Each structure stands twice: as C-alpha cells, then as structure tokens.
Amino acid sequence: MPIRLPWWTLSALGAISLAGPAGLAGCGDDAPADPCAGVEGTCVAVPAGADRDVIQTILIEAQPGTTIAFAAGTYDLGGSGISLDVDNVTIQGAGMDETILSFANQDDGGQGLLVTSDDFQIQDIGLEDSPGDLLKIEGAVGVTIRRVRAEWTGGPSPDNGAYALYPVQCEDVLIEDSLAIGSSDAGIYVGQSRNIVVRRNRAEYNVAGIEIENSIGADVYDNVATNNTGGVLVFSLPGLQLANGSITRVYDNEIVGNNTENFAPPGNIVGKVPTGTGIALLAAHQVEIFGNTIEDHDSVHIGIISYSTTDIEFDDPDYDPDPDTIFIHDNTITGDSTSPTGELGALLILGMSEIQDPFMRVHDITWDGVVPAAKADPKDPTKLAAELQICLQDNGDADFANLHWPNTELPEASADATDHDCTHDPLPAVEL
Amino acid sequence: MRAGWVLGITAALAPACGGGDDDDAPADRCVVPEGGPGFDPDGPMCDRLSSYRLFDDANAQAPADGVVPFELNTPLFSDYADKSRFLFVPPGEAMQWDDVESFAMPVGTIIAKTFWYPHDKRDPAAGRDLIETRILLHRADGWEAAAYVYDDADEEAHLAVAGARVDVAWTHDDGEARTVEFAVPDKNQCKNCHEELDDTVGPLGPKARHMNRAGRADSGIDDQLQHLIDAGALAGAPAPGSWPKAPAFDDPDAGTLEARARAWLDINCAHCHNPRGAARTSGLDLSLAQTEPYEYGVCKGPVAAGMGSGGRPYSIVPGDPDQSILVYRLESTEAEIKMPEVGRSLVHEEGVAVIRAWIAAMKGSCEPQP
Known part of the structure; x- marks a missing residue:
C-alpha cells in the first residue's frame, strides 16, 4: 500500500518507518528485497537511493535498540556528513561490497559518519572517500565494527582522509573482520581508549595500518597488515587526556611488506614513520609482541623509540616519552632492512654505521636506546631498570641493535643483546 | 528564504509513492499551553516556529511580551550572517547568575537565535532574508535543540530535523556582491556544539561576560544584565561593577x-x-x-x-x-x-x-x- 508523505510528516519519518519492517521501501509490488529481513527487534529499512537528509533523519529519530538496515546499493552522502547520537543502534548493510556509503561529495564536517552514542554496532557495509575521517566514534562505551570496509578508492594519496576506522575515547571496542584501505594517517586507529580488541582485519595501503594510541588494554591479533608505510604502531603522544598508553598485546599477526612510500600530509606524526616499518613502538609502555610473522621491510622490522627522538617539543608533566617494559618473543622475522627512509631512517643509518662500516642493514629489532635517569638501572645509567627492560626471547635469527641515541657520551651503538635476555610476565588478555 | 529544499526532501522521501501535495497543513503535533510563549513540556518539538508564540511578528523579528532580545560582546562567526537572539524565561521564574558558566536556567526557558542576511550590509533599509531560527528548549530532562527554516515569505519557519542548505546572496560591507550556500544544522549538529562529554546539552552564549553590554539599538536596553535583573528573570547577581565582561573582538x-x-x-x-x-x-x-x-x-x-x-x-x-x-x-x-x-x-x-x-x-x- 502506498505511503503518502506530505512534507510536514518529515520529522515523523522514523515512527512511520517503524510501523512496517519494509519501511519506505514498501511501495508497490515490485519493492526490492527487504533489508530488514531476518533482523530481530525494531528495524528501519533504508531504501536504495535514499539521500543524505533522509538518512540523517532516520539516524536522528531512531529509538534505542533499533537496527538501521541499508539495502544494497551506493548512497551518495554529499553535503554535511551524517551522525548518530542514539544509544544501542546497529547500522548494517547487505555486505561490505554491496552497500556503499559514499562521502565523495561531502563538503562539510570532519568525518563521514560520526557516532557519539554507546553500544554502537556497524556491520556488513562499505564506507568510502570522505574528505576527513570515514568513521569516527567519540566517547562511546561499547563499539563493534564488524565486516566493514573503509576505503579511499583512489589508492594512496595525501589528499585522502586521515582515519578509516577511528574510535577515540571509547571503552570496550571490538573491530573485527574489517578492511581499511588508503588512509593518509591510520587505517584502524584506536585512540585514548580502554579495553580494545582488533582482530582478523586487513589493513592495506594506509600510512599506518593499525595504530593503538594513548590507550590502555588492547589485543591486536590475527590481522594482516601489508603494503602500508608502517604495519602496526603502538604510540603515546603528549598533551592528551589519557596521557600514557599501556598494556598492548600484538600477536599472531601477519605484518608483511609494508613498504608503501609514506604519503602522510606534511606535519603528521605518522609522517615520521620510515617507509618500510613493520612494528613501531613510540613512547609505548607494557607491550608484548609475540607469534607474529614479520617480513620484508625496507627500514626496520621492529623499531622502538622515545618521543624525544622526534624532536617535537612538549610540555606535559604527566607524559612519559620513553618506552619501557617491552617483551618481544616467538616472532618470525625475515628479510633485510637495507634502505631506511626519512629523518628517522637517517638516524637508523647513522646509528647502524657505528656497528657496520659501511652501513648494510638495520637490525631486525632496533631501539634508539634513550634511558631517562628516572628509569635507569641504579647501577648503570645506560640500562633500563630490570623491571622496565626491553626483553627479547626466541625470535629465531632476528638480531638487535641499541643505538644509544642521542647521548653521545654513552657507548656507541651496539648489537649486543645480552642485557635483553630477560622476560616479563605475560600481559593479561582483554575481555570484552 | 527562497530555496526549494522542502520540496526536494519530499521527493526523496516518497520517490515512488506520490503524495506530498496536500494543501491543508494539519495542526502542529506539539501542544503548547494556552497563553504567552511556551512549548509542549512532554511532547515533541513543534513543526512550526509560530507555535511557540515567541514573536508578535516573525518577519520583523518583533518579540512577544516576555521575550527579551539580547546581544553578545563577541558573537560566533556564522558566514557573515546577522543574528537576532531572544530569551524567554517563564514568568515568575529566574535564571541563576554564574560568573563563568552559562546562567542556570529554569525549566521552560526558550532561547532563540535567528540568522538573517541584509540585502546590503551598508543599508539596513534595503531589506533582508530570514534564513532560520535555532531554538533551545529547556525541558525537565534537559535541553533540546533544533533549527527552523523560513518559508519564501519569511513569515513562518518549519522544523528541519536533517538541516538544510540555503543559497544566499548579499552585498557586503565593502560593496562587493557575495554568496554563500548557508548550512542550517541538523539536530545532531546542534548537539555537536551544545553537548558535552556527559551528554548534557546546554546554551553557550548566555554567560555573564558575553551579555554584559547594551542591547541592540532598537531594543531600548542600555544594560542587558540589569534589564534581566530588573525584570526578575536573573537572580543572584553580585554588585554591578564586579561583573565580568568579554571584549568585542574588533574594538581596540x-x-x-x-x-x-x-x-x-x-x-x-x-x-x-x-x-x-x-x-x-x-x-x-x-x-x-x-x-x-x-x-x-x-x-x-x-x-x-x-x-x-x-x-x-x-x-x-x-x-x-x-x-x-x-x-x-x-x-x-x-x-x-x-x-x-x-x-x-x-x-x-x-x-x-x-x-x-x-x-x-x-x-x-x-x-x-x-
């Protein structure tokens, strides 16, 4: 039966849609497949071809507990981007390649889809080509991103938006079976959050494939990070409300061939990641890296550096710029890192040249060697205290270098890993 | 405002279903208690701006009795739109002074802000286009915000849940012809600015330091804060002379x-x-x-x-x-x-x-x- 909608019922659209599962698609006999088929509970169907204002109205007027189901097809979300601020809403499509929200014509707003409500789920949908971030979720407790493709479709470019999947200041975050492609910063980027699982995703052709930043409690496993500039990053940056990240496990990932030339817009912190980085730990604390396959990186397979090495000023008394309590074990690392790039790459070459003359390759696991007095071994200021040490076990033939940077009064760079023949207790698993 | 956005939305809403040609607008779905300005305390926001009874004459932006116009020392920039701001505090109630934050406002308060462009910024008599009026309602469970977009005659404005885009042209201060595609915010965008971490939505402008000034020339109000105090709409103010005052950014x-x-x-x-x-x-x-x-x-x-x-x-x-x-x-x-x-x-x-x-x-x- 046809639905008649004079304009003044616009704001009642959500309620009308609730009345029947087919919602607006239910006009006439040749209606397309019902996107709400099989959905339990309240479901609002978004018909193929719905425009930005129709979709935004549905998002605003959704009731908690609603599933918003998009039919297969491409939706042109020009204009101001869209946003959700209703708790316990699920957004779903007909598949990450079947339902596409295209933000290519967006001209306002910093993100394609902004979510500021709790218990948010999004699944089986593709998000494409926003000028800023594709999916930003801010301040939510309970986030599930499942089988979502978030992609800039033109390939790596500094004109692409920054983050594909971007929960920030969230708690209880699950990102799984998703795909992030083309971010000019990080594909999967979890910032200032707690209790995070990132698993079975693929991150490709981003500057940073997967980045955990200023977060506490993250498990990153069974992911594939390939063809990024850097595969997996664990960073803490100064000046943020959650000052120091800690307790991150990076395990059983395939981190291979992340040698795409760094295409970050100038000025970004990830612009400093040398092209060809497997795993980078910047001011990271309590990190356990194990069971990963790490192959074929031009700059370094695992690099560990202090924020002070970046030469960026900060004035944050709560911030700890120096990594500590790192346990790297049982990884398989193959391939020689012979051509490091960028400022930090130059530093790697400089440091390694104190071990090799001439420079040949960056050792597989390389640490800048910054040891602040407050963290030093009481008997030897060049070493971290035992409980804060960088420990290495059973990484096959992987070698190590301590560049003893930047204090030239310290010994020259060294490949001696004796001080690092230690262990830490396993970190706890994240429970969602 | 002149753009045909309403029709555009209607078409998108019911692409294959016809309809949308009813001429008799129904009663507004909100139920505003009889009398002066107000809103439906337990119901939805009104479909039409006139239902709040804030204006004697919306086209002239002439406020109804009890609705107080106000200005800010330094306003938010909104693509060179001019703005008219209005405050309605329910009779017998008062806002509570705060030196720093927005005044604490009683339930039933309405804040309205109309965005408009003069045809020629150098000549107010040349007429103007009303674009939208943004409304903040203080309900028992918190504030709710939305925008209303004016019709072609600039006499009535309609709720725009999803926002709108309106093409505007005017002559600027320097005599140059200028245009903008003005973006009326959707309801979530209202919250982007007005909502804080703990999901509380609230007013931004009505703070002592911003309102500590004279009213618009045609208002006859030479001291906005004193005017509100005298009207019984603002309580708890310290002695005059100790009030904070933000400067006008463009006045050296x-x-x-x-x-x-x-x-x-x-x-x-x-x-x-x-x-x-x-x-x-x-x-x-x-x-x-x-x-x-x-x-x-x-x-x-x-x-x-x-x-x-x-x-x-x-x-x-x-x-x-x-x-x-x-x-x-x-x-x-x-x-x-x-x-x-x-x-x-x-x-x-x-x-x-x-x-x-x-x-x-x-x-x-x-x-x-x-």
Whole structure:
C-alpha cells in the first residue's frame, strides 16, 4: 500500500518507518528485497537511493535498540556528513561490497559518519572517500565494527582522509573482520581508549595500518597488515587526556611488506614513520609482541623509540616519552632492512654505521636506546631498570641493535643483546 | 528564504509513492499551553516556529511580551550572517547568575537565535532574508535543540530535523556582491556544539561576560544584565561593577589584543575545545579559563589532525602566524581542514586578523626539548 508523505510528516519519518519492517521501501509490488529481513527487534529499512537528509533523519529519530538496515546499493552522502547520537543502534548493510556509503561529495564536517552514542554496532557495509575521517566514534562505551570496509578508492594519496576506522575515547571496542584501505594517517586507529580488541582485519595501503594510541588494554591479533608505510604502531603522544598508553598485546599477526612510500600530509606524526616499518613502538609502555610473522621491510622490522627522538617539543608533566617494559618473543622475522627512509631512517643509518662500516642493514629489532635517569638501572645509567627492560626471547635469527641515541657520551651503538635476555610476565588478555 | 529544499526532501522521501501535495497543513503535533510563549513540556518539538508564540511578528523579528532580545560582546562567526537572539524565561521564574558558566536556567526557558542576511550590509533599509531560527528548549530532562527554516515569505519557519542548505546572496560591507550556500544544522549538529562529554546539552552564549553590554539599538536596553535583573528573570547577581565582561573582538578600545583574541577563540572554538567538549580528544583547550599556554596551543604539536596541520609544527608558534596550525585551519574552507568543522564555509577575515596579530606579537619560540 502506498505511503503518502506530505512534507510536514518529515520529522515523523522514523515512527512511520517503524510501523512496517519494509519501511519506505514498501511501495508497490515490485519493492526490492527487504533489508530488514531476518533482523530481530525494531528495524528501519533504508531504501536504495535514499539521500543524505533522509538518512540523517532516520539516524536522528531512531529509538534505542533499533537496527538501521541499508539495502544494497551506493548512497551518495554529499553535503554535511551524517551522525548518530542514539544509544544501542546497529547500522548494517547487505555486505561490505554491496552497500556503499559514499562521502565523495561531502563538503562539510570532519568525518563521514560520526557516532557519539554507546553500544554502537556497524556491520556488513562499505564506507568510502570522505574528505576527513570515514568513521569516527567519540566517547562511546561499547563499539563493534564488524565486516566493514573503509576505503579511499583512489589508492594512496595525501589528499585522502586521515582515519578509516577511528574510535577515540571509547571503552570496550571490538573491530573485527574489517578492511581499511588508503588512509593518509591510520587505517584502524584506536585512540585514548580502554579495553580494545582488533582482530582478523586487513589493513592495506594506509600510512599506518593499525595504530593503538594513548590507550590502555588492547589485543591486536590475527590481522594482516601489508603494503602500508608502517604495519602496526603502538604510540603515546603528549598533551592528551589519557596521557600514557599501556598494556598492548600484538600477536599472531601477519605484518608483511609494508613498504608503501609514506604519503602522510606534511606535519603528521605518522609522517615520521620510515617507509618500510613493520612494528613501531613510540613512547609505548607494557607491550608484548609475540607469534607474529614479520617480513620484508625496507627500514626496520621492529623499531622502538622515545618521543624525544622526534624532536617535537612538549610540555606535559604527566607524559612519559620513553618506552619501557617491552617483551618481544616467538616472532618470525625475515628479510633485510637495507634502505631506511626519512629523518628517522637517517638516524637508523647513522646509528647502524657505528656497528657496520659501511652501513648494510638495520637490525631486525632496533631501539634508539634513550634511558631517562628516572628509569635507569641504579647501577648503570645506560640500562633500563630490570623491571622496565626491553626483553627479547626466541625470535629465531632476528638480531638487535641499541643505538644509544642521542647521548653521545654513552657507548656507541651496539648489537649486543645480552642485557635483553630477560622476560616479563605475560600481559593479561582483554575481555570484552 | 527562497530555496526549494522542502520540496526536494519530499521527493526523496516518497520517490515512488506520490503524495506530498496536500494543501491543508494539519495542526502542529506539539501542544503548547494556552497563553504567552511556551512549548509542549512532554511532547515533541513543534513543526512550526509560530507555535511557540515567541514573536508578535516573525518577519520583523518583533518579540512577544516576555521575550527579551539580547546581544553578545563577541558573537560566533556564522558566514557573515546577522543574528537576532531572544530569551524567554517563564514568568515568575529566574535564571541563576554564574560568573563563568552559562546562567542556570529554569525549566521552560526558550532561547532563540535567528540568522538573517541584509540585502546590503551598508543599508539596513534595503531589506533582508530570514534564513532560520535555532531554538533551545529547556525541558525537565534537559535541553533540546533544533533549527527552523523560513518559508519564501519569511513569515513562518518549519522544523528541519536533517538541516538544510540555503543559497544566499548579499552585498557586503565593502560593496562587493557575495554568496554563500548557508548550512542550517541538523539536530545532531546542534548537539555537536551544545553537548558535552556527559551528554548534557546546554546554551553557550548566555554567560555573564558575553551579555554584559547594551542591547541592540532598537531594543531600548542600555544594560542587558540589569534589564534581566530588573525584570526578575536573573537572580543572584553580585554588585554591578564586579561583573565580568568579554571584549568585542574588533574594538581596540574594548581590551588588549590578547584579551580580544582569547574572547574570539572562546566564543568561536571553546564550545568544542574545552576539557569536556567534543574536541577534548585533541588536547587543545581554547576556553578563557585555560591559562597554560601549552594547553591553548603554544608550541603544542598536532595529534590526530590529518590534513589539518598543513605541515606546520605547532598550533601556535609565537611570533609566526604563518607557521601556526590554528591560523591555517581558520583560513581554510576545506571540510577536512577548516575549523570550526561545521557552521562555517567562509573565512572570518576580521577574526583571523586579530588572531594573526595576537600570535605575531607573542614572544618566545618553540625549541625542541634539550
């Protein structure tokens, strides 16, 4: 039966849609497949071809507990981007390649889809080509991103938006079976959050494939990070409300061939990641890296550096710029890192040249060697205290270098890993 | 306003179903109690602006009895739109004074802000176009915000849940013809600015320091705060003379360059850039209350700025506006760069000039840590 909608019922659209599962698609006999088929509970169907204002109205007027189901097809979300601020809403499509929200014509707003409500789920949908971030979720407790493709479709470019999947200041975050492609910063980027699982995703052709930043409690496993500039990053940056990240496990990932030339817009912190980085730990604390396959990186397979090495000023008394309590074990690392790039790459070459003359390759696991007095071994200021040490076990033939940077009064760079023949207790698993 | 956005939405709503040609508008779904201005305390927001009975004459923006017009010392920049602001406090009730935050307002309060463009900014008599009126209602369970877009005759305005785009043309102060596609915010975008960390939505402008001034010339109000106190609508004020006052950003006699720059940032940026606002994740706090230079951007590096840093090292580089990210973002109109993220598609040239001058005059430098 046809639905008649004079304009003044616009704001009642959500309620009308609730009345029947087919919602607006239910006009006439040749209606397309019902996107709400099989959905339990309240479901609002978004018909193929719905425009930005129709979709935004549905998002605003959704009731908690609603599933918003998009039919297969491409939706042109020009204009101001869209946003959700209703708790316990699920957004779903007909598949990450079947339902596409295209933000290519967006001209306002910093993100394609902004979510500021709790218990948010999004699944089986593709998000494409926003000028800023594709999916930003801010301040939510309970986030599930499942089988979502978030992609800039033109390939790596500094004109692409920054983050594909971007929960920030969230708690209880699950990102799984998703795909992030083309971010000019990080594909999967979890910032200032707690209790995070990132698993079975693929991150490709981003500057940073997967980045955990200023977060506490993250498990990153069974992911594939390939063809990024850097595969997996664990960073803490100064000046943020959650000052120091800690307790991150990076395990059983395939981190291979992340040698795409760094295409970050100038000025970004990830612009400093040398092209060809497997795993980078910047001011990271309590990190356990194990069971990963790490192959074929031009700059370094695992690099560990202090924020002070970046030469960026900060004035944050709560911030700890120096990594500590790192346990790297049982990884398989193959391939020689012979051509490091960028400022930090130059530093790697400089440091390694104190071990090799001439420079040949960056050792597989390389640490800048910054040891602040407050963290030093009481008997030897060049070493971290035992409980804060960088420990290495059973990484096959992987070698190590301590560049003893930047204090030239310290010994020259060294490949001696004796001080690092230690262990830490396993970190706890994240429970969602 | 003249654009046919309503028809456009109707077509999109019911693409294959016909309809939309009913001429008899139904009764508004909201039920406003009889009498003066007010709203439906338990029901939905009204479909039509007139249902709130805020105006004797909406076209003239002539307020009804009990609705008080007010101005701010330094207003939010909104693509050079002019604004008329109105406050309705229920009779017998009063707002409670606060030196710093927005006044605590009783349930039943309505705040309205109409956006309009004169045809010629040099000649008010040449007429104007009303674009939209934004409404904030204080319900028992908190504030609710939405925008109403004017019809062709500028006499009635209709709820625009999803926002709208309106093409506007006017003659600017300098005699140049200018145009803008004005973006009326959707209901969520209202919250982007008006909502804080704990999901509380609230007013932004009605603070003592912003309202401490005379009213618009035609209002006959020479002291807005005293006027509200005398009307019984504002209680708890300290003695006159101790009231805070934010300077008008563009009046050199109103305050120091720093005070005027900080006032402009406060009203234009700090609704998000404060420790509880949407931009708390950036760590950049542009509220007046922040006194640590690093916290308001001096030598503070970007965090998740994406393209927003423009290759510049810090939010503010003392003495060097051209190396300051803040200036880069204020001077951009690109979605992924510009600040604020929404509500601005033109550069506020006069505001940026003050920010530039403030940074240029700032002493010091950003040296890397030793």
